[in-house]
Amino acid sequence: MATDAINRLVAALNRLPGIGAKSARRIALDMLTWDTDAVRELSEVMIDVKTRVKRCSICFNLTEGDPCEVCTHPRRDASQVMVVDYVGDLLAVERTGLYRGHYHVLDGRISPLDGISPEDLNIQGLLDRVRQGVIQEVILANGPTVEGDATAQYLAQCLVPLKVKTTQVARGLPVGSDLALADQVTLSRALEGRREY
Secondary structure, X not given: OOOHHHHHHHHHHHOOOOOOHHHHHHHHHHHOOOXXXXXXXXXXXXXXXXXXXXXXXXXXXXXXXXXXXXXXOOOOEEEEEEEEOOHHHHHHHHHHOXXXXXXXXXXXXXXXXXXXXXXXXXXXXXXXXXXXXXXXXXXXXXXXXXXXXXXXXXXHHHHHHHOOEEEEOOOXXXXXXXXXXXXHHHXXXXXXXXXXX
């Protein structure tokens, strides 16, 4: 029978995405075999990341410096902005090495059933960026789900009066999956086959 301390650790680990109850218990029991210095190092790294990493004030990417490296990189194309739902999606696109523009992270998808409205997302920041006149193309790379499609449609409607070219990544991505989980080849084909919205 596990102690209260172990049960609290299991419950804390179980809150992590992709960690079920069995995995959380296995990790907790394994951590008990670590020496105190290793556990302390892990906790210090977690606290350091939490205190040093913040949101980019331009694109909402995670960064230690503001603005982020993507927004300040001199060889990236500032006239092109790819809109993604989450930072994990941005990282997945970056792994392809094909996209050289900028990003905008919404931090979610419109989902009335979950109480997430357009006002809960970083949409206003995107519209403000487009109004500045530098951006010539907005690439909608929202996840291929009902919520992702609803978000893309909403964004496309918001962008019409701003007269900016709006495209969407091709749907080589399977419906119902997350952009962050797609392999590089699928993401590459989706990016290359984007269409005007």
